[in-house]
Amino acid sequence: MASLAATFGRGAMTNGWVDIKNADVILAMGGNAAENHPVGFKWFLEAKKTRGAKIVAVDPRFTRTASQADLYAPIRPGTDIAFLNGIIRYALADKSRYHEDYVRLHTNGPYLIGEGYKFEDGLFSGFDAAKGEYQKEAWGYNPDAKTKAYGVDPTMENPRSVLQLLKQHVDRYTPEMVERICGTPKETFLEVAKIVTSTGNAARVGTICYALGWTQHSTGVQMIRAAAILQLLLGNVGRPGGGVNAFRGHSNIQGATDMAGNFEILPGYLKTPTSAMANLAGYLDQSTPTTLNKQGWASMNYFVNYPKFMISLLKALYGKEATRENDFGYAWMPKVDGNYSWMYMFDDMYRGSSMRAGGKEPAPEGFVTFGMNPVGLGPNSKKMIGALSKLKWMVVVENLETETAQFWKAPPEYEGGDPSKIQTEVFLLPASSFAEKDGTFTNSARWLQWKWKALDAPGDAKADQEILARIFLAVRDLYKKEGGALPDPILKTSWAYTNPVNPDLGEVLKEINGRALSDLPDPKDPTKILKTAGQQIDGFGQLMDDGSTMCGNWLHSGCFTEAGNNTQRRVTADPTGLGMFHNWGFSWPANRRIMYNRASADAEGKPWDPKRIGIQWNGEKWVGDVPDMKPDAPPGTFGAFIMLPEGVGRLYSPVLNDGPFPEHYEAIEAPVLNALHPMVTSSPVSKRFSTDKDKYGTADKFPIVCTTYRLTEHFHYWTQHHKNGRLNEIQPGFFVEIPEGLAKEKGIANGSQVKVSSARGAIQGVAMVTNRLRPLKIDGKQTWHIGFPIHWGFGAAEGHRGPLANMLTPSAMDPNTWTPEYKAFLVQVEKA
């Protein structure tokens, strides 16, 4: 999601599930929606059936999604940037293939870039070879000398304009080069490009749908960037039927991320303070963006409200203890001093020392894992198991005895060592499952939807919030009785729930929404009171930075107002006819169904397509969807991308760690050298590790490309625990999909056992010989690729066990999100 935030301002699916039905073209790439999002996939088919939409599937495998596509293009795993840059090049070659008016109005295409930006020999300027990082200052804009605003060339002819730089950057991605890198036949690629760019105008709209097939690469963020750039060029962002639609991997991943699922963010994507930010003023100063775009088509730069969001969060965390005098308790917040993403944590655990604080900090000795199975889902399973066996203790909060909970029982091939020598004390706390508790799910479309408890949890299992509450209260009691280091963050935390031992989730949701702590006067008419003390606020627009409001997550504000719990709304009326359903659940931000919807209209506020109106200016205000714009700001006042300092969508994004434009780099393990710049073959800033377990294979020993994926029949590493369950019936065991040609070469028969090995280990399973995986010619050389699903493990129920797919995956990561590269690595295949 880092990528979408860096391009549009917010990191989430831009449109929504239902909105896909409004598309003319659907590019399904980097995801297999029919397999992993079958319910959402109905809207693909709706578009196909009701408006004759074209579905284009680009995937290493002919998937269930491809079976529904009008056009399928095979591609080598990990080369999506080359493919997308090829389409961008194809679009820019002819003005009829991209939406020029849109680009001029709603993107930074006309913006001028400083002379510091360069791209040479596979490296962007500012590369610090010693650190393996880019110094991003080199990529800055070139502000106008007089106005100090961004320099702009509306003709977009200036060679330093973003559009010209982009054109220059993608010029190398000819159809021939795409074929050389991706293996996609040139004709097929051109057909894809033609269909996709058919939406580069006002009349037609296309959407791009992706999922973890893009995210899980060492270049994952830039893959998504390439798609976002393409959509901006085609004028498809902000429009009904358009957008870059990220399909989340689980039913509530969006919610988890919104609520600070990662170490570097607080709820609502506020930044986690670092140890360098000693006080609140300093923190706010560094976190609140400024804009150079202050007049006519200025940027709303909505994040100027950052202090309101942060201080309201601090009020939610510390309650009455948070006062102006004590920086609203800012000092009690934990500060990070390095990378706490879990790949790094496991590396620390495994090595037994920390790289943080200059290596002065000890390695973690304990570990709490909550609803997560790192042994199963982490790359390089042997390292995961090795890391856990070095801990003193581990708490696993789970509804099943996962591989993590029983890591010491791993079969010998995982090299976990003698269980009797492993000293890790494991506590398994039984937790209830999603169906055994109330609460909300936030889906990919950012809809918060309340769900009701369906059945009681079995045995001693408790809901997550009760487990958390009991631990918190017990620790607080200990602090009260015995004191200890840093007591304030614990003792000052507000815990004002009716039932402190098991907080009601409705009450928690109210806290997330936020409320007035004292009477809030109407800013337009101070004699009026908008909200009296204690009332739920209507949305984040009412938040204050003086401690008079509290809010657990500004982004979700509006979910539980004085009108009630809006996530429980189930009104099926849809006056727009576009599937917006404004009275169904609550969609962040501000119940807006299509983000950046200002871009669905032209300079005068008229919709590009009158049949598919996002919002339009009626002379007084914006109407249609909830406007992503100041509702009464006439066209021409502000740019469409209100969260970005530029106010426009970023074709050029100088904030990511691996470059302002996407560039094709090979995966950490690839069968060939980079055809564009063999000296910089894989991403120069991608991350890898160096312990004895972090092995990386080469093409001479492991010539076959491999990818991993999920199956529609199973839910992650869960359903294998159901002995004789129906899902185990309909998809009974681990298998390896192998192309017919390769199977023939290796003498592997369909249904027979096959062994797949990588530099990190070997696994065995049933061969599924299929024509759905095609041989690809890469750089003129026949290259095979195979794939297998995750889901199985040694912790499953008797009769449903299988190898952990991640035994073979490498510890390599994207430099922005630290997401492992599960989707492209090298293996060898043989008869078992």
Added chain:
Amino acid sequence: MSATPVQHLPVDAAVVAARDRENVIVGNEIVRHKRLSRLIHWTVAVTFFACVFSGMPIWSPIFGWMAAFFGGLSAARVVHPWAGIAFFLGSAVMFFHWVAEMVLLPSERGWLGPKALDYMRYVEDDSEVGKYNGGQKLFFFATSLGTLGLLVSGLLMWWPSVFPRVVLQLSYLIHDITFIFFAIAIVFHIYLGTAAEPGTFGSMTRGTVTRAWARLHHPRWFREVTGDDDSRRG
């Protein structure tokens, strides 16, 4: 006082003789079927009727009432294949028990045609009829073959999931057609053995026939058993 002597039931010498000997004369009677032969015959007959009564209600709902003998149609369907197996085993024993005596002589070929008709019109007069006439021999082989047909088709029908549909469909046809011919043959077998030819039934109950009966129906056999050349004497 002397004890009252035990009253023994009168012992029928012919019945005693018929226990384990055949083709012997006892007074005015000749033993035609010893006890084993009769046991085999009646085993086959009983299992046959078990098949008939359990099979016919499956064949057509008109005979649904027969299923009541077994406790309903489901039970009849369970009994039928096992009764069939029993019938087949009985028939197999019967086949080997009698096959030596059933060899069709060249002179008996006419039974396939006009001789059979003459026989039914009671005009046949053949002094060379042995223990079994040509019709009986033909009946023997026809029913043996029919039994085999019923067995094979029945076994195929027993495992409908295993065999191809067309094989099953053929099996039903073969089972049906075989049964129909079998049933017709049995009707005449019973008719001739009871109503039409007095004196015959006893050969399958007591095991004996009268000399006169033997002389009439099986003259050569009569001569062989009695050594009496005058087949017309009576």
Added chain:
Amino acid sequence: MVMQSLEIRRSSASVWGLPSGIRTLPTVSKYIDTSTCIGCKACEVACQEWNDLRPVQTAQLGTYQTMPTLHPEFWNLIRFNEQNFDGGIAWIMRKDQCMHCDDPGCLAACPAPGAIVQYANGIVDVNQDLCIGCGYCESGCPFDVPKFHATTGKMAKCTLCVDRTTVGLEPACVKACPTGCLQFGTKDDMVALGNQRVSQLQKVGFKNAALYNPAGVGGTGVVTVLAHGDHLDWYSLPADPHVPILTRLWKHVVRPLGMVAIVGAVIGAFGHFTKFGRKEVPGSGDSGVQPPGA
């Protein structure tokens, strides 16, 4: 299984073998659009859940298909098939289940009165109380649907969720389908929907798209949209399904003729007796039977 005989159109082994239903209900049908089926198998699980069927022990055999054929505890199976097509590949997913034929071969072959019935709305159902588990229906079905259940000794197959549909609900599979490729309604509506989809497919290049509603069995209560209507084998569908001729021959020719023949044999014997009487043994009185104890 609903027991209201008023709603039964046809019944197996009925002596009359003719419609006995009094109530007329619109014929219902399931609509399957294989061109928008994603093979997610939600219908498979929904079928098992609703009908409370036990999971079958399966094994990965090198295909996405759950098991090779339908099973007495698995009445709804997506058949996966990969075919080279147009330089690329077609990955066919066809939902297989009872087709609820208008002229059901199973019903024609069934010997147990009332064990297989066709309701007035066209649903073909096995009455478990009356089924004798003989398996004749397997031979009569052109779609290889009914399966013998070894535990119950009865035949089992899709009931078109008659317990749901009679109270106005759609079948469980249709309810569970996430893409809308399954629909349920009157046969007329489903055929109209199918024809509409077929013409849509024909317009986007599938010239041989067709609606599978074979006339040989009088049409089916499951109408199936096929993108490749010229390759029925890709879908494991018979080209010209009909009640087998051998079944017809057996039931409608051989059986009545046989009955006549057997009865004829009895009458013949009786007639013979009246004409020729007994074949008396000469000179032994009126009976050749020796009195016992003589």
